[in-house]
């Protein structure tokens with residue numbers, strides 16, 4: 001991947017056949033292969049020791065168990081409009097996606113990833129600088145209350161892996177999409 005030279009950024013998401021992404025502020029499935037993919041794609045590509053940025057909504061940040069947050073070896077940026085919101089020292093808060101992106105660029109994060117949830121994705125998709133989607137497609141339907149927005153024809157698929165079967169039994173594949181318009 002090309003390092004970020006402006007505010008360009010990517011989205012990383014796993015979704016089911018209805019674009020469902022979670023329920024009751026949790027993922028609706030257990031897919032360890034996708035967790036490993038997520039970790040690799042968001043961590044790799046550091047340049048001169050600079051870490052990538054992962055930008056997430058406050059609800060998604062709270063959905064990560066204490067033991068796993070902040071996500072290691074990445075600059076964690078939490079979107080919240082609450083100026084009093086408390087986060088651990090290593091975590092940054094931002095009141096808007098603009099200010100999260102500006103912080104990441106100012107701190108020379110080589111790559112910027114928006115990692116959810118639905119509200120954060122919805123904002124991010126409006127930006128022309130949102131140039132790439134990493135979508136893990138899960139070949140099943142789950143009871144969800146959070147959904148990835150319908151991104152219509154704004155992106156086109158540039159690659160997909162073969163369908164694979166998880167050790168949990170789910171069928172899934174990794175796809176990549178680039179902005180068309």
Ligand SMILES: NC(=O)c1ccc[n+]([C@@H]2O[C@H](COP(=O)([O-])OP(=O)(O)OC[C@H]3O[C@@H](n4cnc5c(N)ncnc54)[C@H](OP(=O)(O)O)[C@@H]3O)[C@@H](O)[C@H]2O)c1
Pocket residue numbers: 012013014015020021022023024025026027056057058059060061063079080081082085094095096097115116117118119120121123146
């Ligand atoms: N399948 C996946 O790949 C995936 C990935 C991540 C999350 N998820 C799922 O998504 C669900 C959570 O999504 P969600 O939509 O409820 O919550 P969310 O987007 O994670 O967080 C929403 C909160 O983030 C803040 N926020 C969001 N956009 C903002 C913006 N543009 N500017 C400033 N603040 C902003 C606000 O916080 P304040 O209220 O504090 O102002 C808002 O209430 C969970 O079920 C989670 O498991 C799934």
